[in-house]
Amino acid sequence: MIAMHPAPHRPVVIFGTLRSASLARYCLTHDSPLQVAAFTVDAAFMAGNTHEGLPLVAFETLEQHYPPDSFQLLIPMGYQQINGVRRARYEDGKRRGYSFARYISSRASTWPDLVVGDNVLIYEHAIVQPFCRIGNNCIIRSGAHISHHCTVDDHAFVAAEVAMGGEGHVGEQAFVGVGAVLRDNLTIAPRTFIGAGTVVVRNTEADGAYVGNPARKLARTSLEVSS
Numbered sequence: 001m002i003a004m005h006p007a008p009h010r011p012v013v014i015f016g017t018l019r020s021a022s023l024a025r026y027c028l029t030h031d032s033p034l035q036v037a038a039f040t041v042d043a044a045f046m047a048g049n050t051h052e053g054l055p056l057v058a059f060e061t062l063e064q065h066y067p068p069d070s071f072q073l074l075i076p077m078g079y080q081q082i083n084g085v086r087r088a089r090y091e092d093g094k095r096r097g098y099s100f101a102r103y104i105s106s107r108a109s110t111w112p113d114l115v116v117g118d119n120v121l122i123y124e125h126a127i128v129q130p131f132c133r134i135g136n137n138c139i140i141r142s143g144a145h146i147s148h149h150c151t152v153d154d155h156a157f158v159a160a161e162v163a164m165g166g167e168g169h170v171g172e173q174a175f176v177g178v179g180a181v182l183r184d185n186l187t188i189a190p191r192t193f194i195g196a197g198t199v200v201v202r203n204t205e206a207d208g209a210y211v212g213n214p215a216r217k218l219a220r221t222s223l224e225v226s227s
Contacts, residue, residue: 011070015075073100116133122140128140133152143160159180186202193208
């Protein structure tokens with residue numbers, strides 16, 4: 001992670017052709033200095049050679065068309081397989097020499113001391129208070145409230161309208177669903193799944209899935225409920 005500053009203005013290749021990719025492209029186009037050059041997906045999901053009027057190329061051969069010394073990647077995928085799919089593509093891109101863009105909405109509320117990683121998207125009306133750290137490959141959706149002295153670890157996903165109390169910690173690859181409430185000083189363990197509207201008042205266990213008010217742990221694992 002590094003202190004927040006504008007990413008290099010190299011053109012961006014976006015991974016995906018689903019609505020999360022369209023949303024990312026729209027935001028970059030209308031709310032950033034970055035230019036989107038193309039889309040990329042795994043070869044098995046290729047459906048033609050263009051998407052939204054831009055080139056579409058196989059991820060496996062991306063370097064042949066958009067080399068890492070001239071282009072950067074952005075992977076805005078959701079929480080499939082408890083964020084494991086997004087993590088795998090991110091780590092593959094890293095191994096292949098790509099740098100990653102980040103998008104922080106001009107309509108988000110952040111502070112100068114924010115520390116944020118790469119391949120991070122922070123959408124409009126999110127509030128990230130002072131003394132916070134956001135890891136690599138994280139998504140913070142619109143209206144989420146990340147209170148003071150909080151940490152969100154690598155590969156996590158914080159959905160819209162989440163309310164996170166002060167000094168909280170969202171662990172690596174965890175998912176926090178729409179409108180969930182996390183009491184202050186909590187630790188959300190790695191790969192935890194927090195369902196929409198869940199109210200969490202105690203620390204969670206790794207790979208657990210939680211729903212309800214107050215939160216109760218399901219018999220199924222987080223991977224099972226997110227696949």
